Amino acid sequence: xxxxxxxxxxxxxxxxxxxxxxxxxxxxxxxxxxxxxxxxxxxxxxxxxxxxxxxxxxxxxxxxxxxxxxxxxxxxxxxxxxxxxxxxxxxxxxxxxxxxxxxxxxxxxxxxxxxxxxxxxxxxxxxxxxxxxxxxxxxxxxxxxxxxxxxxxxxxxxxxxxxxxxxxxxxxxxxxxxxxxxxxxxxxxxxxxxxxxxxxxxxxxxxxxxxxxxxxxxxxxxxxxxxxxxxxxxxxxxxxxxxxxxxxxxxxxxxxxxxxxxxxxxxxxxxxxxxxxxxxxxxxxxxxxxxxxxxxxxxxxxxxxxxxxxxxxxxxxxxxxxxxxxxxxxxxxxxxxxxxxxxxxxxxxxxxxxxxxxxxxxxxxxxxxxxxxxxxxxxxxxxxxxxxxxxxxxxxxxxxxxxxxxxxxxxxxxxxxxxxxxxxxxxxxxxxxxxxxxxxxxxxxxxxxxxxxxxxxxxxxxxxxxxxxxxxxxxxxxxxxxxxxxxxxxxx
Amino acid sequence: xxxxxxxxxxxxxxxxxxxxxxxxxxxxxxxxxxxxxxxxxxxxxxxxxxxxxxxxxxxxxxxxxxxxxxxxxxxxxxxxxxxxxxxxxxxxxxxxxxxxxxxxxxxxxxxxxxxxxxxxxxxxxxxxxxxxxxxxxxxxxxxxxxxxxxxxxxxxxxxxxxxxxxxxxxxxxxxxxxxxxxxxxxxxxxxxxxxxxxxxxxxxxxxxxxxxxxxxxxxxxxxxxxxxxxxxxxxxxxxxxxxxxxxxxxxxxxxxxxxxxxxxxxxxxxxxxxxxxxxxxxxxxxxxxxxxxxxxxxxxxxxxxxxxxxxxxxxxxxxxxxxxxxxxxxxxxxxxxxxxxxxxxxxxxxxxxxxxxxxxxxxxxxxxxxxxxxxxxxxxxxxxxxxxxxxxxxxxxxxxxxxxxxxxxxxxxxxxxxxxxxxxxxxxxxxxxxxxxxxxxxxxxxxxxxxxxxxxxxxxxxxxxxxxxxxxxxxxxxxxxxxxxxxxxxxx
Numbered sequence: 008x009x010x011x012x013x014x015x016x017x018x019x020x021x022x023x024x025x026x027x028x029x030x031x032x033x034x035x036x037x038x039x040x041x042x043x044x045x046x047x048x049x050x051x052x053x054x055x056x057x058x059x060x061x062x063x064x065x066x067x068x069x070x071x072x073x074x075x076x077x078x079x080x081x082x083x084x085x086x087x088x089x090x091x092x093x094x095x096x097x098x099x100x101x102x103x104x105x106x107x108x109x110x111x112x113x114x115x116x117x118x119x120x121x122x123x124x125x126x127x128x129x130x131x132x133x134x135x136x137x138x139x140x141x142x143x144x145x146x147x148x149x150x151x152x153x154x155x156x157x158x159x160x161x162x163x164x165x166x167x168x169x170x171x172x173x174x175x176x177x178x179x180x181x182x183x184x185x186x187x188x189x190x191x192x193x194x195x196x197x198x199x200x201x202x203x204x205x206x207x208x209x210x211x212x213x214x215x216x217x218x219x220x221x222x223x224x225x226x227x228x229x230x231x232x233x234x235x236x237x238x239x240x241x242x243x244x245x246x247x248x249x250x251x252x253x254x255x256x257x258x259x260x261x262x263x264x265x266x267x268x269x270x271x272x273x274x275x276x277x278x279x280x281x282x283x284x285x286x287x288x289x290x291x292x293x294x295x296x297x298x299x300x301x302x303x304x305x306x307x308x309x310x311x312x313x314x315x316x317x318x319x320x321x322x323x324x325x326x327x328x329x330x331x332x333x334x335x336x337x338x339x340x341x342x343x344x345x346x347x348x349x350x351x352x353x354x355x356x357x358x359x360x361x362x363x364x365x366x367x368x369x370x371x372x373x374x375x376x377x378x379x380x381x382x383x384x385x386x387x388x389x390x391x392x393x394x395x396x397x398x399x400x401x402x403x404x405x406x407x408x409x410x411x412x413x414x415x416x417x418x419x420x421x422x423x424x425x426x427x428x429x430x431x432x433x434x435x436x437x438x439x440x441x442x443x444x445x446x447x448x449x450x451x452x453x454x455x456x457x458x459x460x461x462x463x464x465x466x467x468x469x470x471x472x473x474x475x476x477x478x479x480x481x482x483x484x485x486x487x488x489x490x491x492x493x494x495x496x497x498x499x
Numbered sequence: 500x501x502x503x504x505x506x507x508x509x510x511x512x513x514x515x516x517x518x519x520x521x522x523x524x525x526x527x528x529x530x531x532x533x534x535x536x537x538x539x540x541x542x543x544x545x546x547x548x549x550x551x552x553x554x555x556x557x558x559x560x561x562x563x564x565x566x567x568x569x570x571x572x573x574x575x576x577x578x579x580x581x582x583x584x585x586x587x588x589x590x591x592x593x594x595x596x597x598x599x600x601x602x603x604x605x606x607x608x609x610x611x612x613x614x615x616x617x618x619x620x621x622x623x624x625x626x627x628x629x630x631x632x633x634x635x636x637x638x639x640x641x642x643x644x645x646x647x648x649x650x651x652x653x654x655x656x657x658x659x660x661x662x663x664x665x666x667x668x669x670x671x672x673x674x675x676x677x678x679x680x681x682x683x684x685x686x687x688x689x690x691x692x693x694x695x696x697x698x699x700x701x702x703x704x705x706x707x708x709x710x711x712x713x714x715x716x717x718x719x720x721x722x723x724x725x726x727x728x729x730x731x732x733x734x735x736x737x738x739x740x741x742x743x744x745x746x747x748x749x750x751x752x753x754x755x756x757x758x759x760x761x762x763x764x765x766x767x768x769x770x771x772x773x774x775x776x777x778x779x780x781x782x783x784x785x786x787x788x789x790x791x792x793x794x795x796x797x798x799x800x801x802x803x804x805x806x807x808x809x810x811x812x813x814x815x816x817x818x819x820x821x822x823x824x825x826x827x828x829x830x831x832x833x834x835x836x837x838x839x840x841x842x843x844x845x846x847x848x849x850x851x852x853x854x855x856x857x858x859x860x861x862x863x864x865x866x867x868x869x870x871x872x873x874x875x876x877x878x879x880x881x882x883x884x885x886x887x888x889x890x891x892x893x894x895x896x897x898x899x900x901x902x903x904x905x906x907x908x909x910x911x912x913x914x915x916x917x918x919x920x921x922x923x924x925x926x927x928x929x930x931x932x933x934x935x936x937x938x939x940x941x942x943x944x945x946x947x948x949x950x951x952x953x954x955x956x957x958x959x960x961x962x963x964x965x966x967x968x969x970x971x972x973x974x975x976x977x978x979x980x981x982x983x984x985x986x987x988x989x990x991x
Contacts, residue, residue: 015847015848015849015850016555016556016558016847016848017553017555017556017848018556018597018598018600018601018845018848018849019553019556019597019601020548020549020552020597020601021549021551021552021553021576021583021585022576022583024549024551025549026546026547026548026549026598026602027545027546027547027548028544028545028546029544029545029546030545031545031547032545032546032547033535033539033545036532036535036545040528040532043525043528047525047909048904048907048908048909048910049882049904049909049910049911050881050882050884050900050909050910050911050930052520052521052930053519053520053521053522053523053524053525053528054518054519054520054521054524055518055519055523055524056512056518056519057512057513057516057517057518057617057630057631058550058587058617058619058631059513059516059572059587059619059630059631060512060513061509061511061513063508063509064508064509064510064511066508080551080574080585081574082572082573082574084513084514084621091513091514093513093572095550095551105510105511105512106510106518108510109510109511109512110518115926115929115930116915116926117913117914117915117926119911119914125549125550127550127551129576138549138551139549139550139551147914149915150914150915151916152893152914154893154894154897154912154914155914157897158897158911158912158914161901165904292894293893293894293897295894296894296895296897296898297894297897297898297901298898298901353510355507355508356507356508356509356510357507357510358507389542390541390542392542401644401646401785402646402784402785402787402788402789403788405646405649405650405785405788405789406788406789406790408542409653409789409790412540412541412657415540416540417539417540417541417542418540418541418542419541419542419611419650420646420650421609422609422611422639422641422642422644422646422647422650423608423609423641423642424643434607434608434609437607438542438544438607
């Protein structure tokens with residue numbers, strides 16, 4: 008059988024995708040579990056839709072992209088131009104809309120669901136920007152009450168604490184799009200003629216954190232040239248209009264009540280603006296009743312969220328501690344979760360407006376935040392390695408590993424070629440193994456095992472000479488009968 | 500803004516895909532967690548590759564399909580015929596091969612990894628047959644020792660017990676492909692001229708459970724016509740050849756030692772056959788040393804696994820209890836896990852043979868098995884529902900829910916339109932809520948709440964008249980201050 012000579016395939020992840028190893032996976036799994044526990048405690052039910060949707064059901068637009076079909080991975084079901092067009096989901100909201108429409112006669116109403124899993128974006132990959140990433144959402148569908156929004160804010164605070172962010176290290180900021188719309192109305196930007204300008208205003212305000220007041224003012228006016236020389240067109244507002252919008256962004260006062268007074272003032276006679284302030288006031292009352300003070304959730308008019316589809320309350324959770332950026336300068340860690348109310352969830356499917364509100368947690372960013380805070384648990388602990396001194400006695404070594412596992416101790420026998428003992432210790436090292444068990448002919452005859460404390464050994468190795476190291480008690484002897492008890496004690 | 504009139508999109512999952520709700524999701528998550536715990540205990544490290552691979556890296560063949568590109572969802576990266584061809588993974592082994600090759604200089608060797616997640620097949624969907632399903636694999640790469648295979652068998656048994664299958668309700672059966680190859684050699688079926696026949700033999704023997712001895716004999720010979728009249732071509736073996744192969748399948752004896760003697764006899768002078776028997780004997784010794792007797796793992800020559808790529812030991816876990824099939828007839832539940840050794844894992848990429856052995860757990864089948872055994876936990880328990888009698892007092896109701904949650908009790912306020920109280924109880928019913936909390940103006944004035952025991956109410960409703968039901972203590976009163984304690988007690 009002479010195989011045809013073919014070039015070997017390249018062993019590489021596709022551009023913009025990556026693999027996750029060991030602790031990266033287990034830490035994320037643990038974080039998702041904790042988030043799911045909080046969502047569940049709040050009465051949300053799990054939902055898992057398939058990764059694949061019809062393009063028809065998904066809709067042709069990414070929420071923040073204007074070109075049809077841009078940004079999604081899509082293909083035709085059958086290669087020969089037959090069958091449905093299918094696509095990978097780009098977020099969790101579009102599938103929720105489909106589910107809410109498809110099962111509207113049987114789902115409880117309100118429908119409170121949480122979901123977690125990967126989403127895919129066919130976008131240009133960049134550093135730290137991947138084409139597959141996790142989203143972890145909770146949404147309430149069919150609840151017009153502001154109580155639903157207040158609850159989502161409280162839930163978000165609880166989630167952050169559940170995954171290990173200390174109170175004081177985060178803040179959930181809440182605002183209402185209707186107020187911004189009211190301010191736009193007061194500024195003379197209502198109506199379809201100003202659709203484009205309102206979109207630019209929204210995206211400009213969303214960048215307040217990053218660009219500062221001056222940068223946003225430029226974007227509200229003629230436009231802005233960034234450090235690289237690239238020019239972004241502005242909304243074309245005059246100074247008075249821009250000033251009003253900036254006043255809105257900076258309307259936050261020392262307490263929620265004062266902020267609400269200031270906002271009422273800014274929206275003046277705008278009915279929609281007043282409506283928004285009233286909604287925000289209801290949320291503030293509900294949060295106070297729930298016991299979530301401004302140390303956890305606060306009204307902040309500078310939160311607008313860039314996406315076009317929000318129709319009322321919007322909220323964003325931000326980590327407030329400083330980290331060093333790429334250039335070593337301190338900066339706030341920034342947003343790790345966000346969401347809001349969008350009342351046209353299922354209209355595409357049914358023609359009816361169904362109110363919905365929800366939050367999406369940025370799991371990968373949260374993991375990075377915990378790294379930055381040094382809050383990494385010991386999910387990285389490797390197994391105890393039972394080394395192989397005599398390959399004819401594999402069964403004995405496997406029995407040792409089995410005994411350890413029965414006591415709940417992570418353990419394995421070295422399964423590579425045992426000839427070179429150094430390779431076995433090198434393997435134990437790569438596995439971050441805390442202890443290695445050794446039993447040669449001598450130990451066997453004496454009914455003992457040697458245990459090498461690799462973690463201690465590694466620590467000592469940095470500080471002492473080779474001779475001293477050899478004399479250290481990083482290696483000790485146990486009666487074979489005490490193997491499990493002795494190792495359990497050492498691992499405590 | 501008169502919107503263009505467009506037909507509404509259909510709210511439907513793509514053909515062959517489905518949604519999973521509530522307990523379906525949480526039960527699977529819990530099962531995956533338990534399996535991961537066992538894998539981890541055995542020293543396996545988690546790996547999560549992306550769902551998307553390049554077609555080049557994935558290879559053009561599904562393991563059990565002969566047509567290139569058949570059975571996978573694939574598309575070109577950019578819609579305008581540029582960029583790489585990408586595809587959704589169809590199993591977890593192909594990505595493992597890619598990872599083992601891509602990171603071969605940095606991964607520990609042996610590399611022991613587990614992975615769990617969905618895979619996708621572009622196949623014709625059928626009843627209970629979906630195009631996205633979970634796989635949950637553990638593999639050891641770079642370990643030629645039979646100890647690795649014995650360990651996988653023990654691991655599989657432990658996993659089944661960890662997810663709730665009682666000892667005695669399952670059996671892990673192990674065999675070795677080399678023995679079958681030896682038997683084929685003895686039968687004169689060695690060499691490239693008999694490639695096709697050997698493939699048919701493999702698939703025929705794999706159907707022994709389903710077709711019985713006679714059906715397999717037909718497939719080994721001229722072919723078989725099934726009840727529907729469809730004809731499947733056979734391997735064209737003569738009676739003596741077929742008899743030898745059937746003898747092999749039925750070589751299992753009362754204990755492993757006797758089975759090994761019988762197998763040695765059947766492979767006669769075949770070197771590869773003898774090699775296979777020796778490997779199986781090593782696995783039997785290792786399992787005995789690990790303490791896994793024939794009540795958990797047994798040598799059974801009828802296990803061959805249909806896939807072509809196995810090169811040595813093969814194993815399969817089967818649930819042995821009876822369930823009723825679609826026609827009400829009792830049958831064994833059947834296979835829930837399987838695997839084996841495949842030594843050409845990374846050859847496509849590097850040209851080198853790297854030995855690997857592993858198991859894949861059929862999570863969805865296991866869940867179905869636990870259903871069939873009635874081993875369903877209470878993941879389905881709904882939240883306590885705090886009803887809304889007075890919509891101006893939402894904050895009070897939310898404070899109740901918050902108190903309950905702080906005590907770890909799953910709870911929520913009804914967030915739909917509260918006008919119709921019947922709808923609130925209907926909602927609680929749909930949510931499988933155990934208790935509903937009610938506080939109207941009267942209860943508030945008296946400083947109490949009413950608690951309706953919906954679970955008890957539902958049980959009573961089936962047995963008693965409406966009048967009796969109203970008199971039942973399925974509803975009781977608690978002082979508002981005792982809300983949490985009283986509900987916690989009732990939920991015990």
